[in-house]
Amino acid sequence: MFKSSEIPTIKSLRSFVSVAHHQSFSKAAKELHVTQGAVSKQITLLENMLGQALFERQINGIVLTPAGKQYLPKIMQALEIIQHASASLIQSDTTQEQLTIDVPPSFASLWLIDKVEEFRQIAPELQVKIRTREDTELKLAGEADIVLRCLPLSKHYEHSELIKRETLLLVGDVKTTCTDIESILSEHSLIPQTTRPQLWELFKSQYQCLDVSNYCQVGFEHFYLSLEAVKRGRGLALIPDFMLTKELEKGELVNPLGLSIKSGYGYYMSVPSYRLASRKVQLFHQWLVEQLA
Template sequence: MLKASELPSIKALRTFIAVANNMSFSKAAIELSVTQGAVSKQISSLEQQLGQPLFQRHMNGIELSNAGKRYLPLVAEALEIIQHATASLIQTDQVEEVLTINVTPSFASLWLIPKIESFNQQNENIRLRIKTGDGLIKKMDADTEMMIRCLPISKHYENATLLQKENLVLVASPKLLSDEGIHSIEDMQRLTLLPHVTRPHLWEQFKRQQNLSFSVKYHNVAFEHFYMSLEAVRESVGVALLPDFMVRSLIEKGQLVNPFGFSMQTSYGYYVHVPSYKLSSRKIYAFNQWLKVNLGI
């Protein structure tokens, strides 16, 4: 490997590329905003350092030597790599930090994404990367720094903090209630209930809590995620039980209706999981604080 003193300077290489691109010392000087003498001196020094000419000089101009033809594309590519790496580093330094979080699909689509711009405005030096996942908290992949999961309430999740317990509300589209003529609780037996794949017991639990004794009909399609159930509700397919904080704004806007003010607290909760060695991270602290404020904790 060459010693640092044996390597040509960036200035000399840029001069070489300018001369090669223009096939003129004078035009290269204009491009680089230096004198023609300075260009000639840089090229001569570079050729002396390399031990071979890069240009063939003729009475009517110059042309690349065989060595120059081999050297030019490699040097141009190397300088472009250096320029790209430098620009990327500067941009990363301006952003300061990247925070990668892995959240449940419904939490991401129904709550986080609609609110994420407020985090960006308050934390301009933190860039968020959002990934989705579900199920029990297991070992994080290498680039994930925080996970948010909906899990059965427990005190035994390592490095996990309960954000809030899950509270589900009954939601329907205004059109469905109007079309079905729903005016009383007894009218609910005419509504189609949307089942949940991973928690099929939710509706029976709901009926017991609300003291509903009449028979109900279930839709023949069950949905795995809350955001799927929400789309079915929007299409007036049926009614669903959805987390209150995910649909609060839609109810306030009148896009959804909780016809009888029904709600049900479940045995689940939303947990944020952060490895202990990352808890002191400024970016994680900032996101945690924003999360709590916007969840109303």
């Protein structure tokens, strides 16, 4: 356990970071809304505690000493952790039970963010936290109650359940007068998804258009990025059907000739064994299955 006399005050550390950033005591004082003398005093106290000089005065101003350069990134990280922890606690409602869901970025941005309030109506007593990661493994992620991943179809994922098989729609931003698939593909650039480049080959094989190869020179890692590229007129993309409901209903995008493919992937859900009986997990599981049916 550290003694209080061995730990610098937050005031002195904030002064140190501000002076290091501005390379000026006066500018740091202005940022911190204190006098220049107060900032100078905090730096002196900090240097005395550490037994090392943190700044060196030069003709053109002040610069960090080697000790200061070593100290700065660690202090910035520590202050950020304190700020994050404090803000998280302020924003959390400790009287509410929390449900933490770990999902892929596109699933969150193109579907869950619009639907989560519907779930909250079923379980208003829950505070829902959504985290996003793009792991290629179905593994429990820290404190998450539920983990959802899009993976190749398989019966060998332990402690998991297939929630939905993935169907991809061909989608573009404008209607076309073409009446055959080969003409449609030839008229537009094909936007690749870089993590699954085989999708276009699968699509072309299914519709016997293997000679078409006018790929867009810019590919994207996530479906939500590919969708934004489509909206900006960059070409055609293959996007999961349930992520396109809003755009298709509004007529913002079109699915030429109603073309689609089964990707060979599916959305798998994993829950820690000790949380399977949890009411909050069961509620979300039932709701999710119904929504994606």
